[in-house]
Amino acid sequence: MIELTRRATFSASHFYWNEQWTAEKNAQVFGRCANRNGHGHNYTIEVTVVGEPDPVTGFVVDLKWLKDVMEREVVEVMDHRHLNLEVPEFACMIPTTENIAIVAWRRLAPVLSRVGAAKLSRVRIYETPEIFAEYRGEA
Amino acid sequence: MIELTRRATFSASHFYWNEQWTAEKNAQVFGRCANRNGHGHNYTIEVTVVGEPDPVTGFVVDLKWLKDVMEREVVEVMDHRHLNLEVPEFACMIPTTENIAIVAWRRLAPVLSRVGAAKLSRVRIYETPEIFAEYRGEA
Amino acid sequence: MIELTRRATFSASHFYWNEQWTAEKNAQVFGRCANRNGHGHNYTIEVTVVGEPDPVTGFVVDLKWLKDVMEREVVEVMDHRHLNLEVPEFACMIPTTENIAIVAWRRLAPVLSRVGAAKLSRVRIYETPEIFAEYRGEA
Amino acid sequence: MIELTRRATFSASHFYWNEQWTAEKNAQVFGRCANRNGHGHNYTIEVTVVGEPDPVTGFVVDLKWLKDVMEREVVEVMDHRHLNLEVPEFACMIPTTENIAIVAWRRLAPVLSRVGAAKLSRVRIYETPEIFAEYRGEA
Amino acid sequence: MIELTRRATFSASHFYWNEQWTAEKNAQVFGRCANRNGHGHNYTIEVTVVGEPDPVTGFVVDLKWLKDVMEREVVEVMDHRHLNLEVPEFACMIPTTENIAIVAWRRLAPVLSRVGAAKLSRVRIYETPEIFAEYRGEA
Amino acid sequence: MIELTRRATFSASHFYWNEQWTAEKNAQVFGRCANRNGHGHNYTIEVTVVGEPDPVTGFVVDLKWLKDVMEREVVEVMDHRHLNLEVPEFACMIPTTENIAIVAWRRLAPVLSRVGAAKLSRVRIYETPEIFAEYRGEA
Numbered sequence: 001m002i003e004l005t006r007r008a009t010f011s012a013s014h015f016y017w018n019e020q021w022t023a024e025k026n027a028q029v030f031g032r033c034a035n036r037n038g039h040g041h042n043y044t045i046e047v048t049v050v051g052e053p054d055p056v057t058g059f060v061v062d063l064k065w066l067k068d069v070m071e072r073e074v075v076e077v078m079d080h081r082h083l084n085l086e087v088p089e090f091a092c093m094i095p096t097t098e099n100i101a102i103v104a105w106r107r108l109a110p111v112l113s114r115v116g117a118a119k120l121s122r123v124r125i126y127e128t129p130e131i132f133a134e135y136r137g138e139a
Numbered sequence: 140m141i142e143l144t145r146r147a148t149f150s151a152s153h154f155y156w157n158e159q160w161t162a163e164k165n166a167q168v169f170g171r172c173a174n175r176n177g178h179g180h181n182y183t184i185e186v187t188v189v190g191e192p193d194p195v196t197g198f199v200v201d202l203k204w205l206k207d208v209m210e211r212e213v214v215e216v217m218d219h220r221h222l223n224l225e226v227p228e229f230a231c232m233i234p235t236t237e238n239i240a241i242v243a244w245r246r247l248a249p250v251l252s253r254v255g256a257a258k259l260s261r262v263r264i265y266e267t268p269e270i271f272a273e274y275r276g277e278a
Numbered sequence: 279m280i281e282l283t284r285r286a287t288f289s290a291s292h293f294y295w296n297e298q299w300t301a302e303k304n305a306q307v308f309g310r311c312a313n314r315n316g317h318g319h320n321y322t323i324e325v326t327v328v329g330e331p332d333p334v335t336g337f338v339v340d341l342k343w344l345k346d347v348m349e350r351e352v353v354e355v356m357d358h359r360h361l362n363l364e365v366p367e368f369a370c371m372i373p374t375t376e377n378i379a380i381v382a383w384r385r386l387a388p389v390l391s392r393v394g395a396a397k398l399s400r401v402r403i404y405e406t407p408e409i410f411a412e413y414r415g416e417a
Numbered sequence: 418m419i420e421l422t423r424r425a426t427f428s429a430s431h432f433y434w435n436e437q438w439t440a441e442k443n444a445q446v447f448g449r450c451a452n453r454n455g456h457g458h459n460y461t462i463e464v465t466v467v468g469e470p471d472p473v474t475g476f477v478v479d480l481k482w483l484k485d486v487m488e489r490e491v492v493e494v495m496d497h498r499h500l501n502l503e504v505p506e507f508a509c510m511i512p513t514t515e516n517i518a519i520v521a522w523r524r525l526a527p528v529l530s531r532v533g534a535a536k537l538s539r540v541r542i543y544e545t546p547e548i549f550a551e552y553r554g555e556a
Numbered sequence: 557m558i559e560l561t562r563r564a565t566f567s568a569s570h571f572y573w574n575e576q577w578t579a580e581k582n583a584q585v586f587g588r589c590a591n592r593n594g595h596g597h598n599y600t601i602e603v604t605v606v607g608e609p610d611p612v613t614g615f616v617v618d619l620k621w622l623k624d625v626m627e628r629e630v631v632e633v634m635d636h637r638h639l640n641l642e643v644p645e646f647a648c649m650i651p652t653t654e655n656i657a658i659v660a661w662r663r664l665a666p667v668l669s670r671v672g673a674a675k676l677s678r679v680r681i682y683e684t685p686e687i688f689a690e691y692r693g694e695a
Numbered sequence: 696m697i698e699l700t701r702r703a704t705f706s707a708s709h710f711y712w713n714e715q716w717t718a719e720k721n722a723q724v725f726g727r728c729a730n731r732n733g734h735g736h737n738y739t740i741e742v743t744v745v746g747e748p749d750p751v752t753g754f755v756v757d758l759k760w761l762k763d764v765m766e767r768e769v770v771e772v773m774d775h776r777h778l779n780l781e782v783p784e785f786a787c788m789i790p791t792t793e794n795i796a797i798v799a800w801r802r803l804a805p806v807l808s809r810v811g812a813a814k815l816s817r818v819r820i821y822e823t824p825e826i827f828a829e830y831r832g833e834a
Contacts, residue, residue: 002515003551011267013152013179018334029335031342037221040152040179042267053519056435057446058511063548064448082176096336098280128150128181131341134281141793142829157612168613170620195713196724197791202826203726235614237558270619273559289823291708291735296473307474309481315777318708318735320823360732374475376419406706406737409480412420428684430569430596454638457569457596459684499593545567545598574751585752587759650753654697658748687758690698
C-alpha cells in the first residue's frame, strides 16, 4: 500500500460565533475570531488516498482526476466564499479548521471511495502555515 | 548603507466593489473578488529600512522596536479585520494588494523616518505566496 | 477523532559532547557538532493533540491556550538559551533533535493530558528544514 | 520509539509511456506526461528511520551516515539522470512518484535494516511541493 | 509607482551541451548537466510589472489577465517540455537559468508593454529554491 | 545585464554584548540576545553576481564555482561555529545580521571581482525566515 497526496489552496472568510451565547461570552471564548465582520485565510487542503499502484500505469489514482475532484468538491465550494454564510454545512457548525477538515472529508469520501483499489485516507487543512487539522474519517 | 527587513503576518477579509458600478460591471471587472460576503487571506508584510549599522550596537534599527512599530501601525489595525469595513483608509479605496502596500507605507513612514540614521525603504505585501506588491514611497 | 497541530519556533545553541570520552573520540563521533563553543539553530516545534471537536465550539482544544502552553513549557525554556548549559534536562543528556523532542513531550504531556477530551498525540522538532524528529510518547 | 527524518533533493527527467499502447492511448491516459522528449522535476526525498535513541549519543542513527546512505543509494543514482533511460528499475516500470518511492525504499531498506536498533520506517517522495507519495514497505 | 508580482510554475527538462565542443570539453565545463539524456526541474517564474494603481480599480494590472499572459507566453510553451528540443529559442542557445529568464522576458515584454500605464519591470526564474536568475531587460 | 543568485545555509551561535557596558545596559539594549551562553540560528546566505551571460556557455558565472567560493569563504568559516569566539572579524564587531552580511561581502568581493565580466552585486543574510539584511557594498 502506498499513500499519494495532492495539495490545493483556497481563500475564504469566516468568523466564530455561537448564537446561543451573549456577545461577551462569544468574545471571551473566541477572542478576535468573534469579529462578525469576518476575517480570512489562505487555506491549504492536502488530500491523501491510499492503495496499490496500478501495475500498468504506476498510479494509485490519476492525479489529474484527483485535482478535478478536489476542485469540484472543495475548492469551488469554498474559494472566495464566506464560509459561515455561503457553505451550507456551516450554517449550524462553526467553521473551525477542525470542522473544515471534517466537511471536506464528507464531501470527498463518497467520490474517492468509488475509485478502483484506492480510497481516501486523510484530509489535512492548513489555516495558516502554523496551524493545521487532520482527519481520517469515523473509525 | 545596508537594508534590514522584518516580516509579520495578519489575516484579514476583503472584497472588491465599486459603488459607482452595476453588479454586472463589478462582477466583470473583479470576478470572484466581487463577492460582497467577502473572502480572506493570510497576508505577509515585509518592511525594509535602510541605513548604516550603528558602530556600537551593529544595528541599523532595533528589530524589537521595528516589530512593535509594525505590530502597532499595521498588524493590530488589520489583523482579524474586514479591511473594507474596519480600516478607515479603505472606506473609499479598494483594498487591493497594491493599495494595502501604500496604506501600510503611509502608516509606517512617519514613525520610521524618526529613527536615527535609518529610514523606511520599502514595504512589500504578499496576498498569497504567489502574489505580492511592493511600494517604495512617492519619489 | 481529529488531530490539531500548532507550530512555534525558537533559536537555541548546543553542542554534542560526552564527558566520558576523549576529545578525539568526541570529534570522531560527533564531527563538527563537538565544537564546545557551541553552534545553533532555528528550531521549529510542532505539537499535535488528538480528540473530538467540541460540538459547541468546534475546537479540539483552544489554539490560543495551546499556544500559551507551548510558550510556557518549551519556548520560554529554550529560546535564546544554550541547551547544554541552561536547560536542566540536558545537564546529563545530549541535546540531539531526538532528545529535544522527548524533553518537549515530557514537559507538555502533563499539561496537555489535563485538557477535556483531547490529549497530546505527537511532538515533532525540526532542527533545520531538512532534519526532524517525531515522538509519540512511551507506548 | 522515536522517528528521525532527513531530506535530500535531486533533479531528474522522466516521461510516462506504455509500450503496449498506441500513442493515442498513451496521450489519453498520461496527458502531457506522455511527451517522449521528457520533462523534469526537483524531487525531494524524505527518509524516516525509527528506533530508540542510543543512551550515550542520543542518536537514533548518525545523521551524517544517513546522509551518505541516501546520497549513495538514491541521489547519485537519480540526480541529473533521465529516470526512464538511466535507472535500471524503470526500464520496465513507469517512474511515477509512487514507483520512485517504492524503488527508493527497496534501495534503502537493505542498508537501513543493518543499523543497530533502528530501521527504515517510511520513504516520502515529493515530485513538486503539491504532490507526494509515501511508502512504508510491504506489510 | 508600485511593483506587482505574480508567480507561476512549470516542469521542464534540459541539458547543457555545446555542439562545437568535444564530449570531454562539454563534460568538463558543464559537469552532470552535460548528460544528453536530460534532467529536469520544477521552475518558478516571477513576473513583475510596475506602474500606478488605477484610481478606480486599485489595480496596477488585472492579475487574472497577467496570469493568462504568463500562462500563454511562458507556461504553455515550456511546461512538460524538453527545453533544448521543443522551445525554438533554445535551438541555438543553452537553456541556462539566465537564458530562460531572457527568453521569458522577450516573450512577455511585447504583451506587457501594451497594458495601460504599467510595464514589465523584471522576470525572475528559479531553477531550484537555491538558484535564480533575474533580468530587467536591455538598458 | 542579468543577476544570478545562489543560496547556502550554515548554523552558528552568537550573542550580543558590548564590553564597555554594564550587564544591565547590555540586557536593556540587547534583551535576550545578551545571554552570554549564546544562542543560535540556521542562517541562509544569498549571493548575487551581475554580468552578461557568456554567449557560448550561457553562464553569468559557473554556479559550481560560485558554490565552492561561498563554501570556502563563508560557510566553512561560520558553519557550526560560535561567531563571537571563532570568526576573527567578530572579535571587535557584534555579529548582528547586518554585520554578518558586511563580513560576508568583504570575504566574497575580492574573489568575485576577479571573475570575467561578472561581479558581486549583493549579499543577503537571513537570520530567520522573518529577518534578513542585504548589503550592496560601499558606494
